[in-house]
Amino acid sequence: MNISTIANLKFFYIKTKNISLFLSIITLILFIIGLYWGLFIAPPDYLQGNSYRIMFIHVPAAWLSLQVYIIMAVTAFIALVWRVKIMEIISIQCAPIGGLFTLIALVTGMIWGKPTWGTYWVWDARLTSELILLFLYIGVIILYSAFTDKRQAVKVTSILAIIGLINIPIIHFSVEWWNTLHQGPTVTKFEKPSAHISMLLPLLYMLFVFNMCFITILLKRIRLGIFQREKNTKWAEDYLND
Amino acid sequence: MIKTILLKELSIYIRNLNSVFLPLIFFFLIISIFPLVLGPDKVLLNKIIPGVIWITAILTTLLISNNFFKEDFNSGIIEIYLTSESSIELILFLRIISCWIFTCLPIIIFIPIVSLLFEIPFSSSIILVFTLLLGTPILISIGLFGSALTLGLSRNNILTPILIIPFYIPVLVFSASAIESVSIGLPYYSQIYILLALLMLILPTMPYLLKYTLEFSINN
Amino acid sequence: MESLKISVNSATCYKNNSVIFSDINISLKNSEIIIIMGSNGCGKTTLIKSISGIQNLDSGEIKLNNKNIATIGSDFKEEIVYVGHKNSLNNDLTTIENLEYLSAFDSTTDISNTANIRNLMKNLNIEKYKNYRVSDISEGNKKKISLMRLLLTKKKIWLLDEPMSYLDDESINMLINIFIEHQKKGGLIFLTTHYDFSKKINACKVYTMKDAELT
Structure with missing residues (x-):
C-alpha cells in the first residue's frame, strides 16, 4: 500500500463522482427509450404474439451474465499477476452485478417459458448452464464475504474466478452433451427465431443499454469498494467531513 | 524423497484406519437409503442406481477432501512445505494420489458387490467401475482445491461444497452419459475419452494450482 | 565459509x-x-x-x-530453516518417523546416521520417546523434536x-x-x-x- 496507489484510488474516487451521476441519468433515459421501443414500437411475433417481448430483457441479461464473468476473471487475473489494486476492486464488485444479471436472465427465462413451453422450467441446455453460472457467481460472492481479511479474500476469490472462467466452456460443453442425449420434444420448439430487423434493432439497442447499466452500476460499486477499503485513511475522513 | 513421503503417507493411513473405512461405510450407508426412500421397485432402482452411485461418490469425496489441509495447516507442516527447497508440487501430487488410493480405491473395489445387490448388468458395471476410476481422482483433486481455497477460514464446512460442486458437473455428466449409453447399447468410447482427457488435464496441473492457492491461504 | x-x-x-x-x-x-x-x-x-x-x-x-x-x-x-511457532509434527507418526518425514524437505539433512540421532536425542532427554507416537508426547518434548531439525541440518x-x-x-x-x-x-x-x-x-x-x- 504505497503512496502512489492510495493517491490513485483517491483520484479515481473523487474524479468519478460527477461521471457516476451523469451516467445514471443517461442510462435511465436510454432504458426508458428501450422499453418503449421494445414494448410498443416493435411488431408482435407471428408465432409467440406479444410474449416474446420479454426477450428484450432476457437476451441482454443472459449475454451480460457471461460477459461480466469474463470481465471479472480477466480483472482478477490482472490483479493477481500485476497487483493492481483498482483491478481487485473491479473484479470483486463485478460478482454481485453479474449474479444479478444471471438471476434476471433466469427469471425472465422462466416467465417466457410459461407461454412458450407451457411450464416455468425445463431442463434445457441454456437455462441449465445459466443456473450453474448463478451458482458460480454465488460461490465467488460467499467466498469473498466469508473472509474477514478482505485483502486475503480478494486473492483467494480471484483464483476461484479464474478457474471458474476456464471451467465455463467445459461445463457448457458437458451440459450441451447432456441435453442432446436427453432431448425432449418440447425443447426443439424453441429454436432461435430468425429475427426480423424490426425486432433485432431494439434487441441490439437493449444490449447496449444493458452494457450501460452494467458500467453505471459497476462505477457506483467501485466507488463503494474504494471507500470501504480506504475508510480508515486520512483522505476518506477528510472527504466525509467536507 | 518420493519413497519417504509415500511410506509416511502409508503409515498415516494404516494407523488411522478410520480414514480408510469411514468413507467406505458412508458410501454404503447412503446407497442403502435410496431403496428405503424410493421403494424396493427393482426396475426403477436398476435404472437410477448408476446415478445414485455417482452422487454418493461426490458426497463421499466432498467429505474426504473438505478438511484435508486443515490438520496440516494447524500442525504447521504447510509452512514447512512452503519454506522448503524441495518441489512442493511433487509432494502435493503424491498426497493427491495417496489420498485417492486410500479413500476412493477401496470404494471402487467394492462396486461389484453393489452391482450384485442392485442387479446391474455386467457390461454397465464394468463401465461404472471404469468411470469411477477415471472420475474420482478428478473429484478428489478439485475437492482439495476447494479445501485449499477455504483454508484461511475457521468455519468452512458447507462453504467448500458450494464452491466446488459446479466444477464437478462435467465429470458427472460424462460418467452418467457413458453408463446410460452402455445400458441402451450405444457407443460410450467418446465419454470415456473425454473423462480421460479431463483427468490428464487436471492431475498434472492441480499440484501447481494447489501450491499457489496454499501460498495465498497461508498469507494473511 | x-x-x-x-x-x-x-x-x-x-x-x-x-x-x-x-x-x-x-x-x-x-x-x-x-x-x-x-x-x-x-x-x-x-x-x-x-x-x-x-x-x-x-x-x-x-x-x-x-x-x-x-x-x-x-x-x-x-x-534457510524455518521452525514455526507450531510444531509441524504429524500426530500419527512416531518421533523418528516425523524426523524422517521432515528431512524429506531439507536436502542437507542426513537422517541415515542412526547413532548420531540417538546421541542427539539423548542429549535432549527425549531418547525414550523415539518410538512413541507424537500424540502421546508432551508439548515441551514436541518442541524439542521440532527443534531437532536444527541439529540435523547443515543450513x-x-x-x-x-x-x-x-x-x-x-x-x-x-x-x-x-x-x-x-x-x-x-x-x-x-x-x-x-x-x-x-x-x-x-x-x-x-x-x-x-x-x-x-x-
Missing part, C-alpha cells in the same frame, strides 16, 4: 487495514543473532514469516546477499518463531548452547522470544517490537 547477509529494507505489512509493522530495517550477517521481543500480537510472528518468505510484504523488501528473496526463490529456500540461516515456548529452564540453556555452537560455525539466527538471553551470547542484537516499530 560462504558469507551470507540478510537485510530487511523498509518492510511494511498491513492486515485488515491496520498496520502490523512499518518501515523496518534490520540486517544480519554471519555469526550474528537477532532477538525480536515484544508483547503478544505485536507482529513478531508476521515479521519472521515475512523474512522466511511465507508472508508477503506490502512494501519494502527482504534481501539475501543483496538479491531480493522474491526473485531468487528456491536459492533462498536452500539457505546456515535459522529463522525461529518462539523456539523457547514450552521448554523448561534446563532445555532453554541447552538451546542457548546450540545457538552458540551454530554461531561459532558462522551461522545466522533470527528468532522471536519472550526470554532475553542476550547477556549469555556475544554478537547478539535485541530489538523490541512496539507500535509497529522496532527499537
Whole structure:
C-alpha cells in the first residue's frame, strides 16, 4: 500500500463522482427509450404474439451474465499477476452485478417459458448452464464475504474466478452433451427465431443499454469498494467531513 | 524423497484406519437409503442406481477432501512445505494420489458387490467401475482445491461444497452419459475419452494450482 | 565459509487495514543473532514469516546477499530453516518417523546416521520417546523434536518463531548452547522470544517490537 496507489484510488474516487451521476441519468433515459421501443414500437411475433417481448430483457441479461464473468476473471487475473489494486476492486464488485444479471436472465427465462413451453422450467441446455453460472457467481460472492481479511479474500476469490472462467466452456460443453442425449420434444420448439430487423434493432439497442447499466452500476460499486477499503485513511475522513 | 513421503503417507493411513473405512461405510450407508426412500421397485432402482452411485461418490469425496489441509495447516507442516527447497508440487501430487488410493480405491473395489445387490448388468458395471476410476481422482483433486481455497477460514464446512460442486458437473455428466449409453447399447468410447482427457488435464496441473492457492491461504 | 547477509529494507505489512509493522530495517550477517521481543500480537510472528518468505510484504523488501528473496526463490529456500511457532509434527507418526518425514524437505539433512540421532536425542532427554507416537508426547518434548531439525541440518540461516515456548529452564540453556555452537560455525539466527538471553551470547542484537516499530 504505497503512496502512489492510495493517491490513485483517491483520484479515481473523487474524479468519478460527477461521471457516476451523469451516467445514471443517461442510462435511465436510454432504458426508458428501450422499453418503449421494445414494448410498443416493435411488431408482435407471428408465432409467440406479444410474449416474446420479454426477450428484450432476457437476451441482454443472459449475454451480460457471461460477459461480466469474463470481465471479472480477466480483472482478477490482472490483479493477481500485476497487483493492481483498482483491478481487485473491479473484479470483486463485478460478482454481485453479474449474479444479478444471471438471476434476471433466469427469471425472465422462466416467465417466457410459461407461454412458450407451457411450464416455468425445463431442463434445457441454456437455462441449465445459466443456473450453474448463478451458482458460480454465488460461490465467488460467499467466498469473498466469508473472509474477514478482505485483502486475503480478494486473492483467494480471484483464483476461484479464474478457474471458474476456464471451467465455463467445459461445463457448457458437458451440459450441451447432456441435453442432446436427453432431448425432449418440447425443447426443439424453441429454436432461435430468425429475427426480423424490426425486432433485432431494439434487441441490439437493449444490449447496449444493458452494457450501460452494467458500467453505471459497476462505477457506483467501485466507488463503494474504494471507500470501504480506504475508510480508515486520512483522505476518506477528510472527504466525509467536507 | 518420493519413497519417504509415500511410506509416511502409508503409515498415516494404516494407523488411522478410520480414514480408510469411514468413507467406505458412508458410501454404503447412503446407497442403502435410496431403496428405503424410493421403494424396493427393482426396475426403477436398476435404472437410477448408476446415478445414485455417482452422487454418493461426490458426497463421499466432498467429505474426504473438505478438511484435508486443515490438520496440516494447524500442525504447521504447510509452512514447512512452503519454506522448503524441495518441489512442493511433487509432494502435493503424491498426497493427491495417496489420498485417492486410500479413500476412493477401496470404494471402487467394492462396486461389484453393489452391482450384485442392485442387479446391474455386467457390461454397465464394468463401465461404472471404469468411470469411477477415471472420475474420482478428478473429484478428489478439485475437492482439495476447494479445501485449499477455504483454508484461511475457521468455519468452512458447507462453504467448500458450494464452491466446488459446479466444477464437478462435467465429470458427472460424462460418467452418467457413458453408463446410460452402455445400458441402451450405444457407443460410450467418446465419454470415456473425454473423462480421460479431463483427468490428464487436471492431475498434472492441480499440484501447481494447489501450491499457489496454499501460498495465498497461508498469507494473511 | 560462504558469507551470507540478510537485510530487511523498509518492510511494511498491513492486515485488515491496520498496520502490523512499518518501515523496518534490520540486517544480519554471519555469526550474528537477532532477538525480536515484544508483547503478544505485536507482529513478531508476521515479521519472521515475512523474512522466511511465507508472508508477503506490502512494501519494502527482504534481501539475501543483496538479491531480493522474491526473485531468487528456491536459492533462498536452500539457505534457510524455518521452525514455526507450531510444531509441524504429524500426530500419527512416531518421533523418528516425523524426523524422517521432515528431512524429506531439507536436502542437507542426513537422517541415515542412526547413532548420531540417538546421541542427539539423548542429549535432549527425549531418547525414550523415539518410538512413541507424537500424540502421546508432551508439548515441551514436541518442541524439542521440532527443534531437532536444527541439529540435523547443515543450513546456515535459522529463522525461529518462539523456539523457547514450552521448554523448561534446563532445555532453554541447552538451546542457548546450540545457538552458540551454530554461531561459532558462522551461522545466522533470527528468532522471536519472550526470554532475553542476550547477556549469555556475544554478537547478539535485541530489538523490541512496539507500535509497529522496532527499537
